[in-house]
Amino acid sequence: MKFRFCGRSGVQMPVVSLGLWHNFGDVDDFKVATDIVVSAFDQGICHFDLANNYGPAPGSAETNFGRILRNELASHRDEMLITSKAGHEMWQGVYGDGSSRKNLMASINQSLKRTGLEYFDIFYSHRYDGVTPVEETMQALIDIVRQGKALYVGISKYPLDLQQRCYDILREAKVPCLVSQYRYSMYDRKVEGGALKCAADNGSGVVAFSPLAQGLLTDRYLNGIPEHSRAARETGFLQKGQVSEERVAASIKLNEIAKKRGQSLAQMALAWILKDERMTSVIIGASSVEQLNNNIKCIDNLDFSAEELSQIEDILKDPVLSF
């Protein structure tokens, strides 16, 4: 594994991290979930990304991860960076959703209980909810650190016009924002419009979620929508309509470039993000150990020639590809 420092901090992250949004809920196979986590850890993926609502059922990914930790990796806690988040709908009633202090404080207690952890390494505000003043949300994050429930804090998907204010509040409280999490892939490049620069200027690390566009930037959909794939599953967030003809055609062309580089499409898509040193890590999802093993190998070639980059840009220039 390769590691990068997370922004201007002393903590390093593996350039490939594992996310538990899909494939680790109660609807999934616990043995496969265990094998993926253990295999990831054995290969240096020591950063695991959770959120209160991951499942389904919501909360079950945290519960299952806690079981895996206790069963398989109990003595390795200090070798891991474990994160969780709060901010999306989680329980009934007005306090079970959003970015209020009430939600964040209740949520971290629930997440600690579900995972059986004493603390999270990083706790995120999962989103700006459009209403709660960022002062309230950031103060809750600061207090979570002061209470010893998390070591560091992060923000996820914050709009550009609020991002700087978050960094300022956290910095003034001497709880700097360790990491900012944004969706970033060849098919979603909005972060290049300012968020990445703002994070880097403020010393925050940046991690990319859904770097494979939920599977579209792999060979998964090159010949239709396979049974059991995320787009085929009722509980999957990738809609069948998002597997559009244009995206599949573009992925086929990108796959040709990947082959010439001696990489799978997934490996090239991850390397393409990591070529930018401001990116700390890509948070991948995987439904099998095979996928995980394939993706990890992206680290063998993170460099692109000018010609490869220009061929890729040429394919990506069609706006219908963007989410």
Ligand SMILES: NC(=O)c1ccc[n+]([C@@H]2O[C@H](COP(=O)([O-])OP(=O)(O)OC[C@H]3O[C@@H](n4cnc5c(N)ncnc54)[C@H](OP(=O)(O)O)[C@@H]3O)[C@@H](O)[C@H]2O)c1
């Ligand atoms: N902050 C936020 O709001 C937010 C939002 C979303 C996600 N996240 C984080 O980001 C993590 C990753 O998101 P994601 O799961 O959407 O990431 P992703 O890496 O873009 O997609 C993962 C999916 O792609 C397919 N795949 C992966 N590797 C493959 C390979 N080598 N060959 C073929 N197919 C492959 C699998 O789908 P199949 O199931 O079809 O096999 C897998 O479940 C989440 O788990 C979560 O931790 C955060």
